[in-house]
Amino acid sequence: MLDQLIVTGSDGSGLPLAPDVMRALAGQFPSVHLAPPHAWSDDGVAIGAAAWCSDAIDGWALDCAVDDADERGDFVLRVLDADRGGAVCLEILNRCQRTIRRRNHFSQNARFDSLLSAHRGMHDLAKPLVRADFNHARDTWQWVLRLDREASLPLQLAALFHDVERLATEADRRVEHLSANYQRFKDRHAAGSASITGSILTRIGIDAQTCKRTVDLIAAHERYSEEDVELRLLNEADALSFFSLNSGGFYDYFGPDHTRKKIRYTLGRLGDRGRAHLAGVRMRHEVRELFEECGG
Ligand SMILES: [Fe+2]
Ligand SMILES: [Fe+2]
Incomplete structure (x- = not known):
């Protein structure tokens, strides 16, 4: 640590x-x-x-x-x-x-330790894309806690598990740039992550209410919402993690055209509170140029 x-x-x-x-x-x-x-x-x-x-x-x-x-x-x-x-x-x-593994009173306990272990156990860290997803999940969790130090257990779990569908579909190569309709692709990905997470949390013995709220958040995590505060936080944390941790690697993998599309999409998932944190985020100059081109 x-x-x-x-x-x-x-x-x-x-x-x-x-x-x-x-x-x-x-x-x-x-x-x-x-x-x-x-x-x-x-x-x-x-x-x-x-x-x-x-x-x-x-x-x-x-x-x-x-x-x-x-x-x-x-x-x-x-x-x-x-x-x-x-x-x-x-x-x-x-x-x-x-x-740093920041926690709050919902996550500073043995039950959350076992959830972290289960989450880690899903990841074959020898695969670079899986390692990147594992790091992004932990980073999104940390951004959630920075945006809201009182983040609920379902919100923290949703941050950790929100992208687990990629472990089944994009562990060896990414395919998102091949989709004809990006939002539809992302919605399917969100539904897949929600389904997998629901099974895992149920198997671990997480209560039905926590499980349902976590699953609902993950199912909608690719859609920014002003009405649902937790969904907004999840979107912002996910978007901040893209810019602070993943954007350089994303550019290297996908190139400028798909990165431009991704930046535009990701900016749409950031509210004022999330955007304020971008002042403390360094992006590589290629990414920064696209970011500015997209109005960031
Ligand atoms: Fe996602
Ligand atoms: Fe994500």
């Missing part, structure tokens, strides 16, 4: 962060302790701020390094050469937040 952040300048010394940056980091990632340089351990993950800002970072390699460190236990994230300001720390924590 990511629990410490070290920020250093180009001379290797600890970098004092501006008060507004400190406030933003403490407010959004209260469990991540800002540590001095000597707290560094070789088990941690180091990221150069200049490389991060210039797209010189291999996003997939970074994600693998973060996941490996997370597997080993608690780890330190070190941001190097951060002389130009601490805002980069917020961007990097947004990228890595799946390893």
Whole structure:
């Protein structure tokens, strides 16, 4: 679990962060302790701020390094050469937040531990597309809790399980770009995820009411709603995870045309609260250009 952040300048010394940056980091990632340089351990993950800002970072390699460190236990994230300001720390924590594992009183218990285990057990993490889906699920869960610290159990479960249909249909290759009607494809995907999740939660012994609400949220998760607050949060969390974690890999896999379509679709799933978080999200320049072209 990511629990410490070290920020250093180009001379290797600890970098004092501006008060507004400190406030933003403490407010959004209260469990991540800002540590001095000597707290560094070789088990941690180091990221150069200049490389991060210039797209010189291999996003997939970074994600693998973060996941490996997370597997080993608690780890330190070190941001190097951060002389130009601490805002980069917020961007990097947004990228890595799946390893912070924020919870609330609905999810800080043994029952949720077993749900996390069941969710993980569905994923063959040796497959890159499945690994990407697993990370996206955990990241969406974290975005839900950031948007609403009181997120209900069904909403948290919906965030975790919302895309499990892809494990059956897109584990080895993606097909969404082949669909003639994108919304219809996404609605079918949502219905499939809802059906699979309903079976799993029932088998685990989750109560009928929680199960039904979770399934209903997942079945509708590809449709933004102003009326259903939880459905709106799920859409926004899912959309934020696309921009903060998945958009670079999506571009590499699908190319610019389908990424443009995906960005336009995803922007339609973001309300004002979700959009406000995009200020702390770094997108690769190719993605950023498409994002701006689409009115983001
Ligand atoms: Fe989905
Ligand atoms: Fe998703």
